[in-house]
Amino acid sequence: MSAAPAAMPAAKTHAKRRAIAPSKGRRPWTFYALTALFVFYVLALYGPMICIYILSFQDVRGGLVFPMKGFSLHWFVDLFTQVRTGDVKGAFSRSIKLAILVTAITVVVSFLSAMAFRRRFPGDNIVFALMIGSLVAPGLVLGIGVGLMFNFLGIDTSWWGSALGAQLSWTLPFGVLVMFAVMSRFNPAWEEAAYDLGATRWQTIRLVIVPVLAPGLVAVALFGFTLSYDEFARTLQTAGPQNTLPLEIWSMTMNVTSPSLYALGTVTTVISFLVIGISLGTIVLMQKRRGQRAPMH
Amino acid sequence: MAIQRGAIELAGLTKSYDGVTPVVQGVNLKIPDGAYCCFLGPSGCGKTTILRMIAGHEDPTDGEILIGGENVVGLPPVERGTAMMFQSYALFPHLSVRDNIAFALRVRGQDKAERYRLTDAMIEKVRLTELRDRLPGQLSGGQQQRVALARAAITEPRVLLLDEPLSALDEQLRIQMRSELRRMQRELGITFIHVTHSQLEAIALADIVVVMEKGQIKQSGAARDVYAAPKDRYVAEFLGGQNVFSGRVGTVNGDRIVLQASEMKQVAIPLCGARVKQGDAIDVAVRRDDINLLRPGATLAGDTSSLASRVMGIEYQGNFVKVMLDPVGSDEFVAYVPERTFFHDPLDIGDVVMAAWPADHARLLA
Structure with missing residues (x-):
């Protein structure tokens, strides 16, 4: 009882200080220290890549190191026309197709497993642990294992078969984890309300569950696509005779000594950013349209 | 009609989740058509479970639920002619006020023009016309409650079930929405069953107050009878005064x-x-x-x-x-x-x- 009146003036001055601080416009030194740290981080992150992007725009005399020689799109054209750099076009289209396939399967399976995990069922802990297990398994070893197994079964490895499977072992646990986080904000009463109002199970999924979870599903799709698009370790031993794009880039680093390698780096980065941009844009648009969420209890 | 359509009878209603401890045990109760009935009790007394069993969201372990003289156990909510208003309203966050209210008509396959005509009439009734195109997240608590009420009432149910409908509101709004609930019940002329832990709410609203403890009915009757003439210590202390x-x-x-x-x-x-x-x-x-x-x-x-x-x-x-x-x-x-x-x-x-x-x-x- 006696503590309450004593604590009150302290709380009041504290509130006052907090209210006044921003209007003075003075920030503590820690703000600048942390800003500097973050700027350094971004530079360290993008600096090496920016070098590659810049060097990919050289003209025909261009080499693999600075200084920059001329400015043209020569190496981009070279990338898609010259045969000696390998089958970039084919690898690119295979990677995109594979990523789309992986994305579709990841979204559907993650959604269904999140629906299943809404209620407890016998062995749910084991299923969950096994799933996380495949996430921590070393990718290269897992890829070799998949390759061996296909070999043992007498099935040819291929990017659309064994590599798809190996990549799913990586994207599915991620997708399911994201869906779990999304589902934790799903109010089960929405489903009951739909049932109460006469919706069939299918109508409930189509008109309530999927639209409500849509931003989460887009996030899962984004994960699936980017994880697959630049997956290397699991794909290396499972892609079969035809390379995916990351494998192609890797083999190019071995035998291509022209800036077309850099041009390839620039193109794949642009694609990645486009996918991320479109996904995030979609989510932002959905959230905006939806406004603030109804408070939950 | 010999038996009125919104009359409810609970006979030996029992519910147990684990087969050992009953949450609701042997509840018998008659609620006449068009009555405003409040189930009153502390949390965990089984009042919400009874409501959910009447609504068809839970199946009783034993006993019968008769609505309009017909046993409805096992039927989906739509065939029971009940509609439920959920505790936090459970409005669909991605649908506008209008589409939330129109939802029941939409899943029944009613065409858009007719659906919106009926919906707009209901929106008028609960005075939400200006907010028709808003999303639930952009509404206040009281407005959300009106949307929830309208959404439940659009199917013209014979029984409306309300699970702690006022608990999400602040004190002043609660008293205001309380009288609005009673007004809507009179206008719709249907049976309301309202679950609450607030004795003030129960005696202010109800024709019939049902006081519950540990899955059983302690006393039921007119609000004044229960308040002024409690049967035992539990009822007397719970109703206060x-x-x-x-x-x-x-x-x-x-x-x-x-x-x-x-x-x-x-x-x-x-x-x-x-x-x-x-x-x-x-x-x-x-x-x-x-x-x-x-x-x-x-x-x-x-x-x-x-x-x-x-x-x-x-x-x-x-x-x-x-x-x-x-x-x-x-x-x-x-x-x-x-x-x-x-x-x-x-x-x-x-x-x-x-x-x-x-x-x-x-x-x-x-």
Whole structure:
């Protein structure tokens, strides 16, 4: 009882200080220290890549190191026309197709497993642990294992078969984890309300569950696509005779000594950013349209 | 029609989740068509489970639920003709007010023009026309409640089930929405079943109050009967407004008994047909607003019971003053004194008083 009146003036001055601080416009030194740290981080992150992007725009005399020689799109054209750099076009289209396939399967399976995990069922802990297990398994070893197994079964490895499977072992646990986080904000009463109002199970999924979870599903799709698009370790031993794009880039680093390698780096980065941009844009648009969420209890 | 369509009968209704401990046990109740019925009890007493069983969101372990004379156990909500308003309203966050209310018509395959015509009429009824295109997240608590009500009512159910409909609102809004619920119930003319843990809400709204404890009905009846004539200590304490004393029967003489308790002498209690004998343990209730506080030495009116006590605390409540008196045994002892009466001769903490009440206003509890 006696503590309450004593604590009150302290709380009041504290509130006052907090209210006044921003209007003075003075920030503590820690703000600048942390800003500097973050700027350094971004530079360290993008600096090496920016070098590659810049060097990919050289003209025909261009080499693999600075200084920059001329400015043209020569190496981009070279990338898609010259045969000696390998089958970039084919690898690119295979990677995109594979990523789309992986994305579709990841979204559907993650959604269904999140629906299943809404209620407890016998062995749910084991299923969950096994799933996380495949996430921590070393990718290269897992890829070799998949390759061996296909070999043992007498099935040819291929990017659309064994590599798809190996990549799913990586994207599915991620997708399911994201869906779990999304589902934790799903109010089960929405489903009951739909049932109460006469919706069939299918109508409930189509008109309530999927639209409500849509931003989460887009996030899962984004994960699936980017994880697959630049997956290397699991794909290396499972892609079969035809390379995916990351494998192609890797083999190019071995035998291509022209800036077309850099041009390839620039193109794949642009694609990645486009996918991320479109996904995030979609989510932002959905959230905006939806406004603030109804408070939950 | 012999049996009215919105009349409800619960017969031996029992629910157990694990097969061992019943959450609801053997509930029997009749609710007439068009009544406003409140289930009242603390959390975990099974009131929400009963509501959900009537709604068709849970299946009873045993017993029958009759709506309009027909056993509805096993039927989906739509075939029962019930609609439920959920505790946090469960409005669909991605749909506008209009589409939320139109949802039931949409899943029934009604065409857009007809659907919106009916919806807009309902929106008018709950006064939400200006907010028609808003999303639930952009509405206040009270507005959300109106949307939830409209969404449930659009299917013209014969029974509307409300799960703690006012608990998400702040105090002032709660009182305002309370009267709005009652207005809507009169307008729609259908049976409302409302679950609450607030006795104020229950007695303000209900035609029938059902007081529950541990899965069983303790007492049911008109709000005034339950409030003014509680059957036992539990009901009296839950509804409030009563002092409950326990003691033993001293002597029985005619239609009165004398209560014997450590701090009381010669308190006479009307018997009202109850059968007790000397030495029986009994509970007695005296309404807090029946108690007059007199200065020591004042003359008592005839046929008055009284008790010497001391003022322990005073709370001003606006229209009355709550005076906490020395507890009788372990039982709280409180008097509600009308404001004007109190300030005519204000008491202070520590003052010795005579607490007196008309002898025949005391009630013997079961």
